[in-house]
Amino acid sequence: MHKQIHLPLPLLAILQRLQLLWPSPQPVHPQWFNVIAALLLSVQLNQHFIEQIMARVPGQLSLQLNLFLLLPLLNFLLMWLVSLVGVQKSGFLFLAFVGAVSCYFMDSFGVLMDKSMLQNALETDIAEASGLLSGAMFIKVAGLMILPIFLCWWLPVRSQTTKQKLIHTLVSALIWLVITGSVLANGRAELIPFFRNFRDIKHMALPLAPISAAISVSQHWLKELFPTQLTKIGEDAVLPASAHTGKPRLLILVLGETARADHFQLNGYERATNPQLSQLPVVSFRQVYSCGTATAHSVPCMFSLLDQEHYNADLAKNSENVLDVLQRSGVAVKWLDNNSGCKRVCDRVPSKMLFEDKTNPLCHQGQCQDEILLQALRLELAEPLTQDRVLVIHQLGSHGPEYFRRSTDKQKKFLPECTDKQIQFCDVQTIKNAYDNSLIATDELLANVIRTLQQQHDYQAAMLYISDHGESLGENGTYLHGLPYWMAPQAQTHVPMIWWMSEEFEQKQGLSLDCIRESRDTQLSHDYLFHSLLGSFAVQTQVYQPSLDFLQQCRRRSN
Numbered sequence: 001m002h003k004q005i006h007l008p009l010p011l012l013a014i015l016q017r018l019q020l021l022w023p024s025p026q027p028v029h030p031q032w033f034n035v036i037a038a039l040l041l042s043v044q045l046n047q048h049f050i051e052q053i054m055a056r057v058p059g060q061l062s063l064q065l066n067l068f069l070l071l072p073l074l075n076f077l078l079m080w081l082v083s084l085v086g087v088q089k090s091g092f093l094f095l096a097f098v099g100a101v102s103c104y105f106m107d108s109f110g111v112l113m114d115k116s117m118l119q120n121a122l123e124t125d126i127a128e129a130s131g132l133l134s135g136a137m138f139i140k141v142a143g144l145m146i147l148p149i150f151l152c153w154w155l156p157v158r159s160q161t162t163k164q165k166l167i168h169t170l171v172s173a174l175i176w177l178v179i180t181g182s183v184l185a186n187g188r189a190e191l192i193p194f195f196r197n198f199r200d201i202k203h204m205a206l207p208l209a210p211i212s213a214a215i216s217v218s219q220h221w222l223k224e225l226f227p228t229q230l231t232k233i234g235e236d237a238v239l240p241a242s243a244h245t246g247k248p249r250l251l252i253l254v255l256g257e258t259a260r261a262d263h264f265q266l267n268g269y270e271r272a273t274n275p276q277l278s279q280l281p282v283v284s285f286r287q288v289y290s291c292g293t294a295t296a297h298s299v300p301c302m303f304s305l306l307d308q309e310h311y312n313a314d315l316a317k318n319s320e321n322v323l324d325v326l327q328r329s330g331v332a333v334k335w336l337d338n339n340s341g342c343k344r345v346c347d348r349v350p351s352k353m354l355f356e357d358k359t360n361p362l363c364h365q366g367q368c369q370d371e372i373l374l375q376a377l378r379l380e381l382a383e384p385l386t387q388d389r390v391l392v393i394h395q396l397g398s399h400g401p402e403y404f405r406r407s408t409d410k411q412k413k414f415l416p417e418c419t420d421k422q423i424q425f426c427d428v429q430t431i432k433n434a435y436d437n438s439l440i441a442t443d444e445l446l447a448n449v450i451r452t453l454q455q456q457h458d459y460q461a462a463m464l465y466i467s468d469h470g471e472s473l474g475e476n477g478t479y480l481h482g483l484p485y486w487m488a489p490q491a492q493t494h495v496p497m498i499w500w501m502s503e504e505f506e507q508k509q510g511l512s513l514d515c516i517r518e519s520r521d522t523q524l525s526h527d528y529l530f531h532s533l534l535g536s537f538a539v540q541t542q543v544y545q546p547s548l549d550f551l552q553q554c555r556r557r558s559n
């Protein structure tokens with residue numbers, strides 16, 4: 001007889017009765033047990049998940065099929081892991097139990113099994129918790145546990161030698177990789193936008209969702225238990241007296257969103273996406289590459305002293321960045337955000353999250369038109385400082401998939417636009433139209449920033465615009481961004497960068513506009529931002545590398 005689990009007597013009696021009806025078969029291969037267990041978990045616990053998919057993408061059979069295949073594949077991975085550590089059946093029962101409890105809460109209270117839900121649940125006191133525990137919960141969970149317990153009881157698993165176990169585990173992992181890889185490769189064009197549009201859906205897959213939430217919560221606790229110290233950089237940073245040349249300097253750094261270089265008219269794009277900037281004395285750098293393919297990677301990376309090759313999210317998060325160095329040297333730094341926050345880059349400098357403004361008519365449902373940045377900028381400049389100053393304005397730019405929401409009716413020069421969240425169902429030309437209109441909105445914003453700077457007389461002013469990453473617009477069936485860098489198309493990594501400065505800034509900083517213009521085809525990257533910002537204010541510090549300052553070769557500074 002195979003190994004049994006100790007069970008309460010009445011349950012034992014039921015199971016023995018069942019076993020008389022269905023006698024146990026021959027022991028199965030451990031990996032077959034994993035397959036059966038994964039299928040059972042997927043079918044039994046995921047009624048809600050399946051219903052939601054059917055409701056959100058009705059009639060999209062290939063997408064539905066891919067999603068329904070991914071669920072048991074991922075549940076198999078969980079089973080593979082528990083059997084790897086030698087707790088196959090008890091691990092399976094644990095997964096079934098966690099899934100059953102989550103299923104009860106999802107069905108009864110409509111909650112999602114995400115990190116914040118789990119954190120709330122763990123921080124709930126006994127009184128609140130006992131209010132949630134009920135007879136109904138007991139019945140639901142017990143009902144969902146019958147089949148898993150029966151399966152463990154009824155189905156014996158073949159024992160293996162260590163060598164067999166090792167080889168079979170590896171082979172099953174390989175088969176899993178091939179199947180999962182082909183499902184992902186085959187369904188990529190539909191799956192990526194689906195998970196972007198319906199971010200909540202992954203928190204409905206059981207028992208995956210509560211397990212991944214538990215991992216996130218424990219990671220969070222570990223970090224709180226062992227806080228890492230902030231690494232200071234550029235502690236020697238100073239502004240030398242010779243750097244003060246009359247009026248204080250003001251640099252507006254416009255941090256773009258999802259703008260791709262090859263759709264800028266200034267870089268040779270055939271459409272008029274820069275109708276206003278084309279009329280202004282700007283320099284558009286045409287060979288600039290991003291650090292990452294997503295905001296959360298690129299933004300911390302570009303402000304960090306780490307270059308793209310050595311960038312590491314944890315290292316960057318626990319280290320000061322160029323804004324800290326500027327602030328330490330005496331430059332007043334402020335961050336104005338209309339994106340989704342500054343990804344911890346502005347943690348130690350003053351900041352304003354403009355998208356939180358619920359009363360501004362430019363805002364709807366937590367998203368605001370980028371014009372709100374211009375309002376905020378003008379408000380900031382109304383109070384002149386005697387210090388040098390950097391204002392970062394973080395755009396919503398061309399954030400997808402709803403590009404059509406990023407331009408006003410007046411800015412919509414290319415029609416018709418794709419207005420479907422599921423952009424893969426739009427004609428590629430309508431996606432391009434909506435996207436290019438969003439670039440016209442950015443063009444207008446940048447032109448307005450420049451005009452605002454031209455009209456103020458308190459500073460020597462300059463503006464630098466740079467996008468965080470590009471965007472795929474349906475080329476080869478790829479949409480949006482965020483692909484791993486090594487496989488990302490140039491559309492996602494080739495970004496626009498634009499420089500403008502007042503004549504006063506040019507003269508007093510010893511720069512030459514002609515020289516800068518001539519260098520517009522230099523190969524540049526996000527790695528240059530850190531040092532170019534320091535160079536613009538002539539900050540003296542050992543961390544400054546002139547070779548990574550794109551203005552350095554056009555500067556005739558005496559110090």
Ligand SMILES: [Zn+2]
Pocket residue numbers: 257258294295296468469
């Ligand atoms: Zn971004």
